[in-house]
Amino acid sequence: MKEFTFKTGGVYPEENKMTKDSPFVPLTPPAIAVIPLSQHIGAPNTPIIKVGDRVKIGQVIGSANAFVSAPVHATISGEVVAMELRPFPLGTKVQSVIIKNDFKEEWVGDLKGIKSLESSSKEDLIKNIRDKGIVGMGGATFPTAVKLSPPKDKVIDVVIANGAECEPYLTTDYRVMMEYSEKIINGLLIEMKITEAKHGIIAIETNKKDAVLLLEENVKKRRIDNIEVILVKTKYPQGGEKQLIKAVLGKEVPVGELPLEVGAIVQNVGTLKAVSEAVFEGKPLIERGVTVSGSAIKRPGNYTIRIGTTVTDIIQQTGGLTKKLRKLIFGGPMMGIAQSTLEVPVTKGTSGILFFGEEVLEMAPQDEMPCIRCSRCVDWCPIGLMPLLIDHAWRREDIKLTETLNATDCIECGVCSYVCPSKRHLTENVRNAKQKILKQRKIEAAKKAAFEKIKALKEKKAQEAEEKLGEGEKVNG
Ligand code: SF4
Numbered sequence: 473m474k475e476f477t478f479k480t481g482g483v484y485p486e487e488n489k490m491t492k493d494s495p496f497v498p499l500t501p502p503a504i505a506v507i508p509l510s511q512h513i514g515a516p517n518t519p520i521i522k523v524g525d526r527v528k529i530g531q532v533i534g535s536a537n538a539f540v541s542a543p544v545h546a547t548i549s550g551e552v553v554a555m556e557l558r559p560f561p562l563g564t565k566v567q568s569v570i571i572k573n574d575f576k577e578e579w580v581g582d583l584k585g586i587k588s589l590e591s592s593s594k595e596d597l598i599k600n601i602r603d604k605g606i607v608g609m610g611g612a613t614f615p616t617a618v619k620l621s622p623p624k625d626k627v628i629d630v631v632i633a634n635g636a637e638c639e640p641y642l643t644t645d646y647r648v649m650m651e652y653s654e655k656i657i658n659g660l661l662i663e664m665k666i667t668e669a670k671h672g673i674i675a676i677e678t679n680k681k682d683a684v685l686l687l688e689e690n691v692k693k694r695r696i697d698n699i700e701v702i703l704v705k706t707k708y709p710q711g712g713e714k715q716l717i718k719a720v721l722g723k724e725v726p727v728g729e730l731p732l733e734v735g736a737i738v739q740n741v742g743t744l745k746a747v748s749e750a751v752f753e754g755k756p757l758i759e760r761g762v763t764v765s766g767s768a769i770k771r772p773g774n775y776t777i778r779i780g781t782t783v784t785d786i787i788q789q790t791g792g793l794t795k796k797l798r799k800l801i802f803g804g805p806m807m808g809i810a811q812s813t814l815e816v817p818v819t820k821g822t823s824g825i826l827f828f829g830e831e832v833l834e835m836a837p838q839d840e841m842p843c844i845r846c847s848r849c850v851d852w853c854p855i856g857l858m859p860l861l862i863d864h865a866w867r868r869e870d871i872k873l874t875e876t877l878n879a880t881d882c883i884e885c886g887v888c889s890y891v892c893p894s895k896r897h898l899t900e901n902v903r904n905a906k907q908k909i910l911k912q913r914k915i916e917a918a919k920k921a922a923f924e925k926i927k928a929l930k931e932k933k934a935q936e937a938e939e940k941l942g943e944g945e946k947v948n949g
């Protein structure tokens with residue numbers, strides 16, 4: 473079988489998929505759930521319940537009218553005991569709904585899905601996906617219903633199921649493929665119907681050949697002839713949208729553009745499972761598969777965890793820690809975010825939680841040394857950026873130059889820092905530059921909008937004054 477891959481850059485960090493053979497085990501729902509009201513890219517939700525209310529599982533507790541948004545549901549039944557700012561995996565604090573579990577496990581109503589794909593309209597399917605709060609579960613958390621609603625002039629040829637899972641340690645997607653292959657195919661068929669894509673591709677890295685065989689067998693068994701399962705090389709960041717498209721279709725997504733520009737939509741396999749459950753079972757996104765791993769946790773494994781369960785609960789339910797915890801990461805070691813508190817909850821975007829002990833100090837950022845201009849960071853950057861130059865410009869506070877050097881294209885994969893022999897904090901600085909540029913662009917856009925508004929107001933007033941004057945002249949004349 474042919475192996476596909478992207479050409480520019482990429483690395484092969486040592487794999488540590490110790491939880492590969494651990495099937496999902498459900499954790500007991502937490503006694504207290506901390507459910508953030510903004511778990512997606514886009515407009516935050518506003519609470520539609522109040523302290524003292526009784527809620528049931530699957531009840532919408534936060535929603536927004538904005539197009540780019542996804543509702544948030546109660547993940548346990550019980551009483552809303554508080555609404556306050558709580559720690560969030562991105563290192564910020566987010567308005568959260570705190571629910572005290574009554575352990576009655578009461579659902580808001582009977583879950584109802586569609587009868588068949590053939591008899592459902594595209595609009596019904598999208599509505600189901602939107603109402604059930606589905607977002608990209610590979611970590612991007614982009615609302616799925618929005619991703620499936622491209623502008624009318626864009627033609628989508630192919631939906632790619634992303635089963636690459638290139639982060640060392642993470643095995644969530646692998647387990648989803650091994651345990652829920654039917655649902656992944658259902659999700660893909662649903663998205664192909666919505667987007668009118670003629671083809672579906674399931675792309676899986678070569679280190680998961682059993683998942684390839686299983687999905688291939690299922691596709692064949694169901695006599696689906698427009699879905700193909702393909703192998704992509706085990707290489708980081710093979711699971712990046714743009715890298716996967718380059719590998720699979722040989723197409724380059726233009727700078728600053730989305731995959732739909734080349735007629736493609738990429739969807740994480742876990743998201744496809746959730747899409748299938750939303751559409752066929754009417755199930756909202758109240759829980760997800762999470763890889764719990766690292767040297768400091770007693771029982772590493774894959775667990776199905778209710779959204780809102782805090783790390784403290786997870787440690788308790790997985791047998792505790794084996795050593796002093798020195799580093800806690802949400803996500804994988806390459807792109808994940810280090811946490812400073814155990815009170816942070818699992819959210820829709822949490823694919824893994826890693827616990828490390830003393831030995832992590834060797835992995836900790838070391839003292840930076842001067843750049844020796846070896847060009848490794850340039851050679852290995854999968855986007856073709858020049859991290860050393862962006863880093864220099866950022867240190868000189870030359871934001872204009874970082875923009876010219878396309879810092880906003882950085883996918884924050886961490887490869888440049890990983891390969892730099894001088895241990896320069898490249899990813900961090902490129903990310904900072906990117907955020908600053910995006911922030912400035914937002915401010916500029918807001919200024920422009922305000923200016924246009926004032927201009928329109930002035931013009932309206934001038935016109936009204938002119939009209940009044942005209943009327944006055946008519947009377948006097
Ligand atoms: S973090 Fe950004 S700059 Fe560094 S290698 Fe990845 S894409 Fe390139």
Ligand code: SF4
Pocket residue numbers: 842843844845846847848849850859860891892893894895896898
């Ligand atoms: S890899 Fe490090 S040392 Fe080499 S050019 Fe890039 S920043 Fe400089």
